[in-house]
Amino acid sequence: MKSTSCIRVFADTEHIQHCQTHLSHVEPVLQSLASLLALAGNEVRLKILFLLAQGQQLCVCDIADVLKMTVSAVSQHLRKLKDGGVLHAHKVGQTVFYVLSDRHLPILQPLLTGMSTTTTRQIAP
Amino acid sequence: MKSTSCIRVFADTEHIQHCQTHLSHVEPVLQSLASLLALAGNEVRLKILFLLAQGQQLCVCDIADVLKMTVSAVSQHLRKLKDGGVLHAHKVGQTVFYVLSDRHLPILQPLLTGMSTTTTRQIAP
DNA sequence: ATGATGTTTTAGCTTTTGCTTAAATACGCA
DNA sequence: TGCGTATTTAAGCAAAAGCTAAAACATCAT
Numbered sequence: 001m002k003s004t005s006c007i008r009v010f011a012d013t014e015h016i017q018h019c020q021t022h023l024s025h026v027e028p029v030l031q032s033l034a035s036l037l038a039l040a041g042n043e044v045r046l047k048i049l050f051l052l053a054q055g056q057q058l059c060v061c062d063i064a065d066v067l068k069m070t071v072s073a074v075s076q077h078l079r080k081l082k083d084g085g086v087l088h089a090h091k092v093g094q095t096v097f098y099v100l101s102d103r104h105l106p107i108l109q110p111l112l113t114g115m116s117t118t119t120t121r122q123i124a125p
Numbered sequence: 126m127k128s129t130s131c132i133r134v135f136a137d138t139e140h141i142q143h144c145q146t147h148l149s150h151v152e153p154v155l156q157s158l159a160s161l162l163a164l165a166g167n168e169v170r171l172k173i174l175f176l177l178a179q180g181q182q183l184c185v186c187d188i189a190d191v192l193k194m195t196v197s198a199v200s201q202h203l204r205k206l207k208d209g210g211v212l213h214a215h216k217v218g219q220t221v222f223y224v225l226s227d228r229h230l231p232i233l234q235p236l237l238t239g240m241s242t243t244t245t246r247q248i249a250p
Numbered sequence: 251a252t253g254a255t256g257t258t259t260t261a262g263c264t265t266t267t268g269c270t271t272a273a274a275t276a277c278g279c280a
Numbered sequence: 281t282g283c284g285t286a287t288t289t290a291a292g293c294a295a296a297a298g299c300t301a302a303a304a305c306a307t308c309a310t
Binding site: 012015016019020022023026029030031033034035036037038039040041042043046047050051054062065066067107110111114115 | 137140141144145147148151154155156158159160161162163164165166167168171172175176179187190191232235236239240
Binding site: 169195197201220 | 267268269270271272276277278
């Protein structure tokens with residue numbers, strides 16, 4: 001029976017199968033990488049990550065003030081980031097501080113510091 | 126007048142303003158980085174990028190076969206990636222081949238080869 | 251306890267995303 | 281020219297994402 005997909009004259013079936021098995025080996029890695037990148041692929045969340053990458057820890061209020069956003073909206077983004085293991089929270093009194101977690105730092109750090117070399121460094125004299 | 130956002134007792138206004146200016150300097154970079162990561166932050170598109178990162182060029186049909194997806198669906202993903210400058214197409218006869226473009230490779234390459242060190246390498250003897 | 255503050259959660263709504271199906275475009279060949 | 285192949289585009293739809301507003305928690309101070 002005819003498949004619905006494209007039937008090329010030069011369809012290299014062997015090559016395609018090789019690609020499929022190759023892909024299947026890295027599938028779980030790609031899957032988790034995709035969800036990590038999806039988290040970082042949102043401007044608001046990327047800004048949050050950038051802020052936290054400056055070394056400081058910030059509370060929800062701080063971030064909301066900096067980004068000029070609702071505390072609620074920020075909190076929801078933080079939740080996603082926390083669920084993704086990108087950051088973790090610790091409570092001091094009634095304020096919750098957020099810090100980048102080590103878990104995905106190897107991937108995130110280069111992304112976040114990569115731009116510092118180009119545009120940051122306005123602070124130092 | 127009272128702002129709608131959180132008014133902490135210890136709201137370090139100066140620090141917040143510092144964060145804002147710091148952020149404003151990298152804003153355009155963060156914006157384009159976010160859209161790049163949003164492109165890669167989709168499992169299907171990340172798979173496509175991974176396949177293309179193996180050095181080969183692939184046509185829409187190939188990718189559709191490998192991913193077991195509709196040619197149309199793949200084509201729409203490829204369009205997004207092309208619009209984002211991640212890859213470019215060149216036509217040979219009636220088939221369109223896609224290749225990773227150099228433009229965002231510095232950012233993408235480490236992501237895509239990062240996993241090869243863990244799970245790939247099944248090809249070589 | 252009571253109230254004020256910092257945060258999270260819920261519900262509702264709009265926008266965006268990703269797919270399917272069908273039609274349109276482009277190219278090669280007889 | 282006309283048909284088959286490769287790809288793109290358009291329309292429509294269901295699911296997901298992101299925000300607002302309001303309510304619910306949690307913690308501290310009185």
